[in-house]
Amino acid sequence: MATGELNPNHYQAQRAAKVVQHYLNTRNGSPFRLFRLSRVHSGNLEDLVDSGRKYQLEITVKESISNTTEKLSASVLFPREERQGSAQVQASCDELLKVNITAQEEAFYQQYKNSQNLVSAQYLPDSHGRIDDDMRPFWHLSIVASSFVMLKESNENTLYNMAQVANVTQLATENDQLKFDGHILLHDMVSQEIIHWKLQFTWSPPEGVKVLQMEQLPHCHHCEKPQNSN
């Protein structure tokens, strides 16, 4: 694969830039803050003999709830071998972090922290792309939790997005963290596969999202059989 200056519209730079999105979401994502890759302006690829392949990128990232953008530099190092772990990313979006979401986070946290009725939702978004307004923060939380998986699973031959939340269920609050079980569906654009993951994750305003457990679920073959429907 070619090294040196990359065409920012071509797949190499685009795939590496998407990994930066996942990284930023793991670091600073919240029910009220979500990062999206907006544009890739330039990219450069270096083959580092011992460590792996390093992408240097200039990208624009959008914070999708406040609809603000920031241009930033980022680097992504894909290790040469899988045993060396997942991609190493260096990036920060200081401007976007200045958007004040403290009030919303606190209100949301208090609303669900001591709740008698634990929240549970299926299929976010639904088949028609709908998400109830009060479920949106849970959709955002699930995307952030998924980003941990997508960051871990990403390499030069993948391009991940979260396709859908099959199920997100609130568990009892533990150590002042809201706690959830999630069944999420990831879409890898390159293979076109839908990959099922089970996650257990927590969130609080000071701690952010932490993933306690993640487990890939096997492809369900019998689920493909013709259903009894018209």
Add this chain to the structure above:
Amino acid sequence: MHSCVGLSCVLLLTVIGAATVERAEYDYFKYHPMSEITGWMAQIQKENPDLVSIMDYGKTYEKRTISLLKIGVNTGEKKKAIWMDCGIHAREWIAPAFCQYFVRQILDAYKKDPKMQEMMKNMDFYVTPVLNMDGYIFSWANDSTRLWRKNRSPGPAGCDCYGTDLNRNFDANWGTIGVSFNCCDQTYCGKDAMSEPEAQAVTFFVGTRKEDFLCFLTIHSYGQLLLLPYGHPNFTAPNYDELMKVGLAAADAIKKVHGMHYTVGTSPDVLYPNSGSSRDWSRMQGIPYTFTFELRDNGTYGFELPEDQIKPACEEAYSGALEIITYAHNKTFNGAVATAAATLWTVLLTVCVTSTNLM
């Protein structure tokens, strides 16, 4: 008494008659199940009998009839043609929505736009709203089937899974790159090139008319891309430069509508290498302007694009498609018109000069 009842009957029938003329307007900005799309096709044909006919051109694996709308002025002569198909991949619901919108737009434009009137005189539009009908219907069955991609033919003996990726099944470098031979995978290319009845239907219909077709546009989602042939990195289309130029013009047109950025390039450059696509097959038949459209979005909602985005997604895609179609039309027809006009002037001048000389 008898005549009063009769009068009431007449009034009642008039009221009912008036009510049935008031049909519900089709909502182009909601997703429709297959049965409603089929009904819509019949309605479009009924409302535009001089311009629209329905053609059945194949059967799906589950024996459903695959149909298209043929739209154009009936000149009685052989005409050039534009092909558009939507819904090769079941989960890409915005694509069939776009085909329906496209049909509505060109029929609307025909009423008032002289350019569309000219194009419909010179060309026929062949639009298949849903090619992979079995897969589309399966994706509507329940929440857990929504993300189905392939058709619904069973796997080969020894493999439990269903479906072949129709966009890897065409006879264009079939089975060489960007495919899987595992029937459980999303890019399973089938047991042979063109093993699938849906791919056969397109191949037979377009193949037997290939000299007529100027454009072959196949509509997908998501990713906001305009893809040129070929999917195989070792092959370059003979008119690559022209395709890039036209593609970039289409992306410009798209951006002007709602500011959305669509990337233009070959699959191996901007997305991934692949083989057996309908776009590659049609380019190999000699159809000059063949593009894959990957519509909104960029991964936020992915395949489950919210219904409030159907309108803007369709508006921008229409602009892009029209750019390509108009280019193809003008290259084929205005050149001929200019030549005919030039010939006429030459004849007139010659007659003038000759008659002057005789005087």
